[in-house]
Amino acid sequence: MILLEAQTPSTATVVGLGIGTVFFGLICLIAICYLLGFIMTRVSKGKADKEPATVNAAPAVNSAPASEPIVNRQELIAAVSAVIAEELGQDVEAIRIKSIKKL
Numbered sequence: 001m002i003l004l005e006a007q008t009p010s011t012a013t014v015v016g017l018g019i020g021t022v023f024f025g026l027i028c029l030i031a032i033c034y035l036l037g038f039i040m041t042r043v044s045k046g047k048a049d050k051e052p053a054t055v056n057a058a059p060a061v062n063s064a065p066a067s068e069p070i071v072n073r074q075e076l077i078a079a080v081s082a083v084i085a086e087e088l089g090q091d092v093e094a095i096r097i098k099s100i101k102k103l
Contacts, residue, residue, distance in 0.1 A: 070102055 070076060077097055085092040 068102075070100070073100075076100065 077100060080100065081092055081095050081097055084097075085095050088095075
């Protein structure tokens, strides 16, 4: 029996097969996600047709009456304006709070 000598693949072949495998796998994952999204949309539409929609609102929590004044109002305004300025990436002086109401 004659043994043939094995040839090693070139670097370009290995890189091409690796990249091709990765992109093929990603395309398959995208297709699976679209398919599952389509199936779940169909299932949820079927359930929505059978059952009437009910809205469950969260119960209102009244921790304090609305007539009670806000304690340390200036500190509250300073803290709220500092948070808003940080989130917007602006200086605190660029923010003007016109009113604060207790919910």
